Amino acid sequence: MHDPLLTVHDFSIVYDVDPPVQAVKNVTLELQRGEILGLAGESGCGKTTLAYGLQRLLRAPAVIASGSVTFHDASGVDIDVNALDVEEMRRFRWDKISMVFQGAMNALNPVTTIGAQLDDVFRVHRPELSRRERRAACEELLELVAVGRERIRSFPHELSGGMRQRVMIAMALALRPQLMVMDEPTTALDVLVQRDILRQISMLRHEFGFSVIFITHDLPLLLEISDRIAVMRGGEIIELAPARELWEHPQHEYTKTLLASFPRLTGERGVLVR
């Protein structure tokens, strides 16, 4: 299948400090429509910077030094993300690409209800909706992520970590984006809740057909949920392969090292060496 949603070409990001830090180096990749792309690598390898850079979410001193990001909209129009002006960018974000942030459990505003925070998305991006329609949409979202409409007036602290995470996913889902970027969405959760949320994401993806860029350093987890995996180190993508291929025949030494930093759950005692 060749139906790209996002084409990234020779993309570089530099933190313009003294001396300058090249956080992302000449990344080229193509994300397919409906695909889950895993982005793996250790702390500081540039995976978050890359994900933020794709949506131009970075602030100074980060500078996009080279390259292009093209979004192939479902309508057939190609959007050059780097060329959008401020107003176009505001409308593009969340509508086409949304994001579940790292530490999402603490990303909600503690002093307003989750209903009000979901409502915000619609007020900004869908001003034509009436109050009643917005309310219905928010309730529907909470049902979709299995939090339940009755929690619409809850404050974040009244929800468990897993539920807060679901609310963040609901928010990212609100405008039915074509791409969802998830930055360590389950890292702080325990395994059972994590599995639950992954199932939910996978179900929603089947229902709405969006693509996912899933960032985590948990390689065993990525191997299970991703179609393809990109391994990053020092700002570069050093290996990009379908999950099974990466598992069965990792090409790069570093990928092997990364696999070998996880003990095996079943089978012989030892680490995940291939």
Added chain:
Amino acid sequence: MTTLEFVNVSKRYRVRGASTMLALDDVSFTLHDRETIALVGQSGSGKSTIAKILTQLETPTSGEVLLNGKPIPRHGRGLRSYRQTLRMIFQDPFGSLNPCHTIRYHIERPLRLDNVVPQNETETEVRRLLERVRLDADAVIDRRPHELSGGQRQRVAIARALASRPSLLVADEPVSMLDVSIRLGVLNLLADLQREEGLGVLYITHDLATARHFSDQIMVLHQGRVVEHGPADDVILHPQHEYTRELRSASPDPEKHFATASTRPQGGVA
């Protein structure tokens, strides 16, 4: 020979006045030196309550904790000597070291307080301990915690725990805050120390894969009860209790995934 016993320990917390919450329900186990027990369970299962009772930060509502057959003193010199026998390694190496003090200070304190070595040998002992956790003593001894990486900080925390020459260690999620690429290194270090010093280790975690890798026994805690306890491989490979099976199937396991997923399309979670 050191033996620590939990005998029918229950802990009930009072929640907002009248209502109560049973955090531990009739928990019994024995930890010997020279063995590692992993304590696994999800958030809220009571893992940390066990750690708190072990360190005597909480007292059991009923039941007893015995060290070598004797109850643990509640205060005074007895409690202090108990805490010298059992040391704790905390989850967050960013929070468990004092940012105002040097690494030397952190390790000197237990040495002086517990009179482990004569005063004039303190410096040598601090250096020995740092080398023991495979840190370059010259490079780190005069630094403060913020100048070290997470992995280095956790090594300092381990050196500090070892300073009093304990026979038991409680490690509460010791690597979950560290980057994946260095987790295994810190765990391997702990395992080496455990073997070489003959320590008894209680390894608290929710990661089944490392629990299996580093422990002789695994104890599964669910809603304050021990639902399964046995040799590590038995518990993981042939789980008896429903809850253990649930935990196991929720843990990522690429080997099983690729062995069973060959017939269905890639991506997504079944």
